[in-house]
Amino acid sequence: MSRVLLSARGLGHRGLFHTLDLDVLPGELVALTGPNGSGKSTLLRLLLGLERPERGTVMRAAGLRVGFMPQLDPSDPVLPFPALAIVRQGRATRARAAEALSLVGYRAPHSRRYSLLSGGERRRVLLARALVGRPGLLALDEPTAGIDEQGERALAELLLAEVRVRGAGMLWVGHGASYLERAADRRVRLGGGVR
Numbered sequence: 500m501s502r503v504l505l506s507a508r509g510l511g512h513r514g515l516f517h518t519l520d521l522d523v524l525p526g527e528l529v530a531l532t533g534p535n536g537s538g539k540s541t542l543l544r545l546l547l548g549l550e551r552p553e554r555g556t557v558m559r560a561a562g563l564r565v566g567f568m569p570q571l572d573p574s575d576p577v578l579p580f581p582a583l584a585i586v587r588q589g590r591a592t593r594a595r596a597a598e599a600l601s602l603v604g605y606r607a608p609h610s611r612r613y614s615l616l617s618g619g620e621r622r623r624v625l626l627a628r629a630l631v632g633r634p635g636l637l638a639l640d641e642p643t644a645g646i647d648e649q650g651e652r653a654l655a656e657l658l659l660a661e662v663r664v665r666g667a668g669m670l671w672v673g674h675g676a677s678y679l680e681r682a683a684d685r686r687v688r689l690g691g692g693v694r
Contacts, residue, residue, distance in 0.1 A: 510555035533689035566634035599627035618645035
């Protein structure tokens with residue numbers, strides 16, 4: 500049996516969900532779906548230990564490296580960081596950061612200021628930052644928001660390769676009806692349980 504990367508038992512928080520039980524295994528994609536305001540991003544933060552739940556416990560495998568991509572951009576747009584520096588925040592070498600940017604289809608100059616990038620380009624930079632350390636668990640909050648359909652499909656295939664070929668686990672947050680949601684091994688629909 501595969502080791503469990505992340506396990507939640509009896510998780511409950513502020514009326515958004517009650518007694519949620521969830522395991523994430525290597526090579527597994529778990530989709531967290533539901534309407535706006537249903538608590539998807541909150542659930543992801545709870546699972547990562549960025550917030551404390553009101554009830555229940557979350558356990559992560561010892562030494563687990565997590566690649567996190569938040570929904571809301573945490574980088575201050577006023578700061579004059581180039582795209583490559585944002586990716587290197589994951590303590591990557593310049594070469595590895597450049598490779599990660601190429602992998603996610605980022606085409607703008609690596610030296611371009613992050614604040615001058617389009618929304619879709621920013622999403623690609625943040626996704627590269629999540630992938631650059633080759634994490635055992637990817638936690639991605641709407642990773643393809645603002646990216647056209649063709650780009651979304653290419654990124655979905657890249658992410659599925661991380662899961663199916665490399666064996667990373669993935670928690671994906673979205674609104675449903677996307678390529679990644681259809682490919683999920685399990686879905687947690689807030690207000691609708693685990694399938």
